[in-house]
Each structure stands twice: as C-alpha cells, then as structure tokens.
Amino acid sequence: MQEPVLKCLHENHYSKQIIGVCVNSECQKIRPYCQQCLKCYLHSEHLHDLHDFTDFYNYMQEGLNTYNKMQNLAEELQSIAKLITIIINQLSFNPKINLKDISIIAINNLINKIIRVKEVEKTLKTNLELAVIPLQKIKQDFKELLQKNTEQQLIREEEPLKKTPVRSKKQKKAEKASSKGSQVVQNQQQTKQEEFKHQVVCIKPSKSKDEKKQQQQQQIIHNQGKYQFSNIYKNRAINVIQPENSAEGFGFCVCDQAISKCGTTIIAFRIIKCDWRIHIGVCDRDMLIESKYDPNLANVGHGSYLINNQGDVFSTVETEMNDKSLSFKFYNKNIITIEIDFQQQQITWIKKQPKETFTLKFDTQKELYPCVKLWGSSKVELLNPIILQ
Incomplete structure (x- = not known):
C-alpha cells in the first residue's frame, strides 16, 4: 500500500x-x-x-x-x-504549644519528636544544603521556559494559508475606501465594548456572594488531601500500611495532622474490609493517649465524635446521643466522607450511595484529629486526594 x-x-x-x-x-x-x-x-x-x-x-x-x-x-x-512529606507528617508538632497545658504523655511524645528531628538534621543537613541551590536553578529555568511557551504564538494545525494576489490600482483604491469604512465599524465596536465594560463594573458587586462561595470552596480544597494514618498514635494491634495510607487490625488509629480550624475540612475513608465493627470520626488525641487508646465509648467524656457501621453514635458533648443507634449503616466498599466545620461547630458524615447524612455538634476549644477504631481484622483506607463515589 x-x-x-x-x-x-x-x-x-x-x-x-x-x-x-x-x-x-x-x-x-x-x-x-x-x-x-x-x-x-x-x-x-x-x-x-x-x-x-x-x-x-x-x-x-x-x-x-x-x-x-x-x-x-x-x-x-x-x-x-x-518521602520527605511522610517524615514531616510523622514528626509534625505545634510550635506554639504551651507545655503547661498538655499532659506528661504529650510532653514525652513531643520530646521524642524533637529528638528525631535532631537525628534528621545530623543525617541530612549537608545533603539538604547542597540540594537547595541546584534545585532553585532548575526551578527558575523551568519558569522561564514555561513563560516562553505561553507567550509563543503557535500556528494552528492544518490552517489553510491564503494566497496574496498582486493588486491593481483600482483594487488598492477600493481597499483604501474599505479600510476607512472598517475603521468606522471598529470605532463603533470599541465604543460598545467600553459601554459593556462599564455595565460589567456596575453589576460586579452583585457577584460578591458567588465570590464568597468560591473562596469557601477554595478553602475546602486547601484542607483536602493532607492526612496520614500515624505509625505513632495508634493501638499496638493496628498495622499502618504506606503508601496505601490504610490501617488494619484492632483498636484506635489517629492521623498525624490536626484538623484545620479555618474553613471546612473534608476527609474521606474507604471501607476495605469490615470485620464486626468500624468507627469513623475525629477525636481529642491527648485524651485518647491518656486512656491508652482504650476509652470507654459508652461513657460521656471519651473525647471522640464517631459513628460506626451499625449506625451507633458516640459523642463527648451531646450526651443524649452517646452510644445510641441514630446514624446510617455502611458496608464494604462504601466511601464515608466527613466534613468538619469549625464555624458551624458541627461534623457531618456522608454516604453517597444511597445518599445518607448524619451531623453532630462538637467542642471547638479542643484540637481534633481524624481517627478510626477497628475491630477484628477490619481495614480502612484514607483517601488522598479525595475520591467520591
């Protein structure tokens, strides 16, 4: 052929x-x-x-x-x-923490983190300093290339190129007259464009609600996708698997990162395997540490806000709801999303298929962390970035 x-x-x-x-x-x-x-x-x-x-x-x-x-x-x-992010997440701590306001166990954990940070400094300090300068040069070079590619005028693929014929004197006169007429049209169009711009400026304040909504959505996006199950803050019977970012086994497992108190935070969990019970929600990590990761959820004051796969609710604030079957049920392969809104002081659990939700109030004075409590050989995956059903 x-x-x-x-x-x-x-x-x-x-x-x-x-x-x-x-x-x-x-x-x-x-x-x-x-x-x-x-x-x-x-x-x-x-x-x-x-x-x-x-x-x-x-x-x-x-x-x-x-x-x-x-x-x-x-x-x-x-x-x-x-790899660096994983180490940062493992060693994250609040630099503004007041040692007088935390427990002995929390101070002990903080000291262990600082010691590990110092070990990182001994191991990587020279390599980090040597890497910064060439990386900055590479970054600048790629910025310049990106700007050049953006500004470059590219010819469209398969766009026909028109013939430029030889023009007679009559054609030149006609083109000159035509150009004057087109100039008048262009001036009229420009005037209309200026009027339209003025109209746009006049109605712009009415879009403030949309802009506010967009800012809120951007804040939600900013709070997504930065949570990791901890290899430190967990029950000994829990196995954390990376980079899959999943936890399996028996007991509590808490994330390394605290939930942001700005905007709305969205976190999603995929149920890989449910063996009897899976609890999903947030907790006061210090209280969990003091209870040796084994609080009595039937009693008020356990420092957690959870629902489990049987629809049971556990709240440290709303005493009338604690240990009651008030929420929805979930199963294997379901994705459960939790939305934490500090301004509204509420946490909402969402199951997409079928659509079911449940909301609790929480204490905004405490620093909260995403967590799960597993029973038997249950397994849950923390989704980063969030993938909804």
Whole structure:
C-alpha cells in the first residue's frame, strides 16, 4: 500500500509535496515546506534550520530523549518529596504549644519528636544544603521556559494559508475606501465594548456572594488531601500500611495532622474490609493517649465524635446521643466522607450511595484529629486526594 503524500497548505503552491520541515525556534511560518516554499524564500533567513524527513527523525529522537529525562526527573523529585512529606507528617508538632497545658504523655511524645528531628538534621543537613541551590536553578529555568511557551504564538494545525494576489490600482483604491469604512465599524465596536465594560463594573458587586462561595470552596480544597494514618498514635494491634495510607487490625488509629480550624475540612475513608465493627470520626488525641487508646465509648467524656457501621453514635458533648443507634449503616466498599466545620461547630458524615447524612455538634476549644477504631481484622483506607463515589 502506497504511503499518503503530505501536501503543502499554501493555496498558491498548488498542493505540492512536503519535502521537509523548519526547526528554527523563532520562525512564525508554517513549518512543513515544499519546493515552492523555497522558491518563494519563505525560510531564506534560516536555511540551515531546514531538515528533510530523515534529519527531522533524528532531531525528533533527540527531543524525545530530553522529554524522557524530564519525566524521569519529575518522578524522582516526586518520590523524594513524598518521602520527605511522610517524615514531616510523622514528626509534625505545634510550635506554639504551651507545655503547661498538655499532659506528661504529650510532653514525652513531643520530646521524642524533637529528638528525631535532631537525628534528621545530623543525617541530612549537608545533603539538604547542597540540594537547595541546584534545585532553585532548575526551578527558575523551568519558569522561564514555561513563560516562553505561553507567550509563543503557535500556528494552528492544518490552517489553510491564503494566497496574496498582486493588486491593481483600482483594487488598492477600493481597499483604501474599505479600510476607512472598517475603521468606522471598529470605532463603533470599541465604543460598545467600553459601554459593556462599564455595565460589567456596575453589576460586579452583585457577584460578591458567588465570590464568597468560591473562596469557601477554595478553602475546602486547601484542607483536602493532607492526612496520614500515624505509625505513632495508634493501638499496638493496628498495622499502618504506606503508601496505601490504610490501617488494619484492632483498636484506635489517629492521623498525624490536626484538623484545620479555618474553613471546612473534608476527609474521606474507604471501607476495605469490615470485620464486626468500624468507627469513623475525629477525636481529642491527648485524651485518647491518656486512656491508652482504650476509652470507654459508652461513657460521656471519651473525647471522640464517631459513628460506626451499625449506625451507633458516640459523642463527648451531646450526651443524649452517646452510644445510641441514630446514624446510617455502611458496608464494604462504601466511601464515608466527613466534613468538619469549625464555624458551624458541627461534623457531618456522608454516604453517597444511597445518599445518607448524619451531623453532630462538637467542642471547638479542643484540637481534633481524624481517627478510626477497628475491630477484628477490619481495614480502612484514607483517601488522598479525595475520591467520591
């Protein structure tokens, strides 16, 4: 079967066969060229940048090699960033914490974290300092390349190029008269555009509600996808699996990161395996530590806000709801989303299929952490980023 022949898009080049391409970075003309293009001197200023298809194939292979190197660099940087983030999450603590306001166990855990941070400093200090300067240079180079690519004017693919005919004196006079008329039309259009802009400015204040809603949505997005199950704050019978970000086993498992008190935080859990009971919600981590990760949820004051797969509710504030079957049930493969709104002082659990919700009030004075309590060999995955059903 005969291979298709590429034809030149210039109208006055009579669909002549394409014989090569131009690779000059500053050229604004269409890059594939024919013999007629050369006769018309379309690329006369950079003939050394004209390649036939054999040369262009080699040129393309060089480009592909560079492209693959960029991909490898991106993957390597992402891998390094992921490892650093895991260590940061494991060692996270509140720098403004008042030692007089926390328990002995919490102080002990804080000291252990600081010691581990010092160990990181001994191990990585030299490497971190050496890595910063070249990384900053790479970042600046890519910023400049991105700006250049954005500003560069690209010719649309397969856009026909119009013939520029030789004009007679009569045609030139007619074009001159036409240009005057078009100028009048352009002035009228410009006036209308200015009037429209004025109208837009006049009605802009009415969009304040939409802008406020958008800011709230941006805040929600900002609070997503930054929670990790902890290898420290958990029952000994819990196994935390990374990078899957899942927990399985028996007992409580708390996240390393506290829930933001700004905007609305959304966290999602996927039920991988439910063996008898799974509790999902938030807790006061200090109170959980003091109870040795085994609070009596039937009593008020356990410091948790939870629902379980049987619809039971556990609240440390709303005493009339504690240990009552008031919520919805959930099962294997369900995704349970919790929304924590400090302004409204409420936490809402959501199951998408079928749509069911349940809401509790909570104490905004306490610092809260996402958590789960598992029974038997249950397994839950914390979704980062959030994937809804």
